[in-house]
Every structure is written in structure tokens, then in C-alpha cells.
Amino acid sequence: MIINLNGRIDSNNAAQVENDITEQLSGRDGAPVEIDASGLEYISSAGLRVLLRVRKTHPDMRITGVNSEVWEILDMTGFTEMMEVEKAYRVVSIEGCEEIGRGANGTIYRIDRDNVVKVYNNADALSDIQHEREVAKLALILGIPTAISYDVVRVGESYGSVFELLNARSFSKILANEPERMDWCVKEYVDLLRKIHATVVPEGKLPDMKETALSWARFVRDYIPAEAGDKLLSLVEAIPHDDHMIHGDYHTKNVELQNDEVLLIDMDTLSVGHPIFELASMFNAFIGFSEYDHDNILRFQGFDFETGSAFWHKSLEAYLGTSCETKIREVEDKARIIGYTRMIRRTVMRGETETEEGREKIKMWTEELLGLLKKTDTLLFSRNELELEAVKENLDEVQLFVGERIEEADCPPKAQMQIAVAVEEIFINIASYAYAPDKGKATVRVEVSENPVTVTITFVDHGVPYDPLAKEDPDVTLPAEQREIGGLGIFMTKKIMDDVTYAYRDGQNILMLKKNL
């Protein structure tokens, strides 16, 4: 039963409208009622009271086709929470619009200078849109720079969500047109990736990527020899639960430069999980999907296979904080195991085994996968970043972490102790002063580079701005009686490191130690 409302409803005509409705509904108790408000321009409280009375006799009443002015009234008065109210969707055409991004669930077009629309692949996309809006909001609240859609629109037979994206260019575009900015892109891309992976997500807010990966592994197990299949599954099962955020589709079309700000878009795959899952999807985006046909990446990203491979390798190097080729390859191989598993399943699911190309791809990936499974015993890898509460009690954990990271640098004992001393002085400094009298977190990052071998340790905290290097050095030539107790820690750090720098950026104290070995 559909009841049409038109024009304005206020105290002048509310009684008349109520009579009309009652007449239409008489003898139809219990029938579902839809109020079609597409012709409604305004409704006052007198009109709202009429709706409430109708709802009393027809509790499942829905209101549809609500324009944005009427929506505001219904939203302000709490009606949108009390009953099912459906907005009238603005119709947007994407004819002649530039495609700027493409993800698993939709395609993004620029509709004018300031706005883009993400058009969802499936016609019944309203729940997907709702999901993406919610996770984008969550990400924003947790400190990840992203765009949130402000409107849902109708695009042909499908739905789309509209975002404001001014003067934005994707990293893919930058890589394709300005190859000289590759290193800059790598740095920004990895900084944002680190930020995502350092973000703890409250329990139950995002899906667990491990569950998804387990389903891929279970699927692929049936397509490879039993022994290899069992190993694949046990490798994925052994990955511990991780409540840190992962994007799930982190390639360069989903990272945008807007003015000077780097923004993450296409949030529908946002999950929690171990970073190996992220690296797997990155490997696929830059290498895996194009390994069979190198032109694939050109079609998808706008840059060639060599550029994609170089970008992936440099990003992995920066992310792991090591230029040790063996270590980089080791982690890449772990990522490839999950990457190939996903691609084999995807190709089978899409029915591509019917084609010669599909069968060849699966054969190639399966061979690679079997080779990798033979030589891999864990999918875990060590990260070069540790976030923890900045309290004295955590000093041992920091030292252990730094010690493990610099092991590969073949550090002589003297330098080992000098690094440990500098690490202690800086960490204790943060623990004592950055958040006092409250507590807060600190991040410690260790990077080892080769030729020449240099260890770089970066401390980041969000406490009060404080430059410990600005303090005057103590006079170390004085006899004991004239010496002050204290002030030695920072002085020593400056002396025994090759470079110590301090910066305050984006609300963060950033202290960097460098030691050449």
C-alpha cells in the first residue's frame, strides 16, 4: 500500500492530510505501508504528528523518496532512527568522466573539479556503501588520513558514493608521469603504510584478514599435492592474531596526493591482521597479477612492469628498514606464498580454467607456490618498528628489540654498547619527561643500511615538544666535587653517535640516532 505525500504539510492542512490517509488505509489493517515522499517539499511538526499516528496502527511503515530538505527535518527530529526512512538519491552521470581508480568492488570517476564518485560493481550496493562509510569513519577517527563520502547517489542501475577530492593525483599517476619522483613516492607510501600498521583497531570493528586467508588456503589445498596443501594451511594457521589495521588493497591508485597531503582511499577492504597479508596483496598488485602478462600493470596502473617492480622492491626495502637483499627476498617469498594462493583461488573461482591462458597461469603460479612451500617454515618476519608504553620498565624490551635488529649489521662489541647506551638515554628521557605526569607511547624504529654500514634509530613520541639537544653540555673536565649529578646522558649520546638530530613535526618529537660501523 503506497501513500503519496505532496507539497507542504503544516498546521494549515495536516488535518486534511490525516483524513486522506485514514481513508486510504481504512480496512487495510496490517498491510505494509510505504509513504512515498518524493513529492514532499516541507513537513512541520503538525505533519510529523500525523506520521506518528499512522505508525501507531501500522508499525512497519516506511518513508521513501525523501529529498534532502525533508531528510534534514526527519533526521533532526529523530524520525530517521525511529523508523525506516529512505533518501531520494541524486542521479549522477559518469559519461565522459575520467576514471581515476579501480578497486575490487568499484570504479572511481572524477565528476567535476572537486568531486569524485565511486561506482559500485553490484547493483545492490547500499550495504557495501554503508560498510565503506563506516570503516572510513573509523579509520579517520583512528588517525588515518582518508576521504569520507558525503552523499550516496544513483549512477545508472547502480549506486555510487561521492567524495570531495580536490586537485588530487594518485601515486600511480605521479609514477607514470614523473619517474624522477619515485623515491619521494616510496617514502610517503611507506610512511603511510607504517602508520596504518601501527594503528590498533578496537576489537570487532574490522574483519580479520587471517580468516579470509585461511579460506583461500583451504580452497587451494584441494588443487595441490596433499603434503604441500597441508603445509600451506598450517603456515597460515600459525600466523598469530594481530589487532593492527591493514588496508587490504594498498597499491598506488589508492594513495592520493591532495595538495600536500597524502590520502588513503578505497577503504572497503580495511581489516585487521599481520602485515604479511598486506605485503601479499601489494606483491600481487605490483608483480603477481602481471607476472604472466607484463602489460597488465600498464593497463591497470598506467606505468610499466619495470616501474612497478622497482617501486615494490624499494617500498619493501624501506618498510623492512634494511637494504640486506637476502632479508628482503626472504620476506618477499613469504608474501608470494599468500599472493599466489589468492590468485590461484581467484582464477579458479572466475571460471578461467576453461581458457588456455587461465590454465597456464594456474600452472605457473602453482609451480612457484610449491617451490616456495618447500623452503619456507614460517610466514612471520621481524618488523623494524616497535611501539610501546614509554616507561622505565620497558627499557629491557627496547634494548632486546634494538639488539636483535642490529645483529645482521655484525656490530663490534664497543659499538654495540655505544648504541645501547644512546638508546637507553633517549628512551629514559622520553619515559621521564615526554608525558609526565601522565603516560604515553613511544615508537622505536631501527634501520640498517649497507655500504657503508649505518645503523639509524628513530624515536617518536607525541609528548610535549622538547629538544633534549638544546641543553648546554656539562663540563666534563671538572673534578668530582664540582660535578653536577645528571646531564650526562644526552652529552654521551652526542659523543658516541655519529649524528643525533631532533625535529618536532605533526605533533611528534622525532629524535634520530646514527652510528656508522
Place this chain on the structure above:
Amino acid sequence: MLNIKKTVENGKAAFALEGRLDTVTAPDLEKEIMGSIDGVNELALDFAGLDYISSAGLRVLLATQKIMNGRGGMTVSNVTGSIMDIFEVTGFSEILTIVQAE
């Protein structure tokens, strides 16, 4: 971790240290020294088993040295190379009486 072996006899106190002297362990050493320093004229610190020292440890050494300057004296022995390096950088090699074994 810091192990402290202490012997006090006839106004002479000896402390043999083993492990790390850092922010976490320095208060333990300070407590041990201050708790047994009454009537002590000579204090000997054996660093043979010590493999790490930070400014927190230096602070305890300085405070103890200041007290012992007014008495018989204080020695630090068997200092390893890495710790000696820290003493030199901070001028502690001048302040402390360092006795190296043959």
C-alpha cells in the same frame, strides 16, 4: 640484570658487579652502597663482570666518589674496554681511581 657481591670488613668494603648497570639496576647498587657505607674508609668496586654502564650508573659512581673523597678513597678495577670508553668520553677516567689488573 645486575648481581652485586658485597664484602665489608674492618672499614673496607668491596663490591663485585656482574651484568648491566643501567636505569633499572642503578638504584639497587645505590641502595647497597649507601646501606653499608657507614664507617667504611676504603671502597673497592670490581667491574670484571660488568659489561654495560649508562649515565644512571655514572650518577651512582659520582655520588659515591663524592662521599669517599672525604674518606680513605675509592677504586674501580678490571674495567672492560667498552666501559673505559664511556669513562673517557665523560671525563670519569679523570675523576675515578681506576686500577687495572696486570
